[in-house]
Amino acid sequence: MELRHLRYFVSVVDMGSLSKASALLLVSQPSLSQQIAAMEYDLGVPLLLRSAAGVKPTDAGTKLYRHARIVLRQLQELEADIANEGSGAVGPVAVGLPTSIASVLAVPLVERLRKDHPGVKLQLFESFSGYLNELLANGRLDMAILFRSSDAPGISVRPLFTEELSVFGAPDIGDINAATCDLALLAGVPMVLPERTNGLRVLVERAFSEAGVALNVTCDIDSLPVMMKLVRNGDFATINSSGVARAAEIPILARRLINPVVKRTVSLCQPTGIPQSAAALAAEETIRTLAREHAAIWDKASD
Template sequence: MDIRGMRYFVAIVEHGSLTRAAEVAHVAQPALSQQLAALEAELGVALVHRGAKGVKPTEAGRTLYRHARAILKQIDVARADVKVAGADIAGTVAIGLPTTAAAAFGMPLVRAVRQRYPGVRLQLFESMSGYIAELLNNNRLDFAILFRDTPSRAVELEPLASEALYLVGTPPVSAASKRHRARSGKEATIALKALADVPLVLPSGAQGLREVLERHASGAGIRLQVVADLDSLPILLQTAREGLACTILPASSLSREPDDDALPTRLILPELDRTLSLCWPRALPRTAAADAVAEALREIVAAKIAEGGSLKPARA
């Protein structure tokens, strides 16, 4: 395997088309096809499935893709380190933010990077946490914010903050009757076990929020009444606004639309929270630029915690 062949293969997987990959790589398609065939012959396995709708990686292809991304990243890092040795921080930093985190930290981070590190090119991916985790596992991100509290063999975690979760929307009368006022007399609450009676729309099982909820529900001996899996924050909120079902979100998720101020919210008791963690892929080297952007993000999160809003320090 050579570097050029790995770059071509990565382009094929990411674009799902030999034609498009050839255009991006600035090479003739027959030459690209020959490179792919030579790579498959060298490794002795099929790397892609060819079909009418394009090409998709085989299991062997997905494995090679992950390694190729890591190797190419290492080469890019070495090249950048040599070029900027003794100079200002520069380079490309790719980060992933789930939709709710992007709403809170996206623009402050863009401003901070532009002000402090004009030589850094920021690539910000906003999506549901399941897709962000997939990008991270495939070594396509320098780091990401994810709602996790346990590391893995592929990902190293740095807890930054925690957020309480709220029932959003108007629950049925039987469940609503179980809510009560907190000691302050200001904040409506609902018992965790009462959620078994509430029709819910939630992100799918691949998302961090859903994993937290399912784990707590199981611990309480209840089964959540999920009527739809919706991997879209705007649609989750609109469903709650229209009274079709309730959803469960942190308070920070309610700041995107003016109408969200009128949405009923109830703190779930015993209190449920999710941990906001800085996640680094173990297979990739950390660049000076990535470390600098991560430090800026830490400062933004710390400032949000100091404001006294929904974000709290991460639990030990």
């Protein structure tokens, strides 16, 4: 198997289509199909599930994709390190940020890396934590900030800080001039929250259940900007990081939840067993520095 075969396969999986991948790679579709078929023959297993909607990797294809991503990224880092010997940290680094964290750290991260490490090419992914965890497991990311406090198989977890959650909106509930809101006051209040498998949703549902408070989720929305727009329109409330309110360009009613206080650990997560490049080490150091510098937005930044 040659490196070009790995590049072909990664492109096909990323695009979800042989025709789109062939256009990107400037390779004819019949030739690309033959290359993939040859890989399947050599490995003795099917790598792609083909349908009218496109292609998806099989279980074996997913394993190949994950390893191919790592190999290709390490090759790219090797070429950059050799070409820029003595020039400091160089090469690509892929970082994932949840939307709520990106609202605070994304711009400073881009600016600080460009200033302190101009040879580092940052690839920044912003999404909900569940998708970022998938990208991290598949080798698409060098690191991601996720809401977890303990290691997982193949993933190291290093806490950055702990954040408290706030209720956004609900102007008719409690004292809008107060800094806090008792969770019991939110019984039956129409809420918009991420879908039920989302970590934030699980945390909120657990807090309401343990407090014996009725949670009224009227709509599942996997978009922080859309949720905040609905909150500003006045028909719904939501629950999210207190840092979102403090970093918001447009003021929004937000009060920290109490009785109970609802907290979550925010950690920098990285794959284990893969040597970190100089670019990845520079990005990690920068993220930790920025977390400390922005500690006032959250409760406490870890060393």
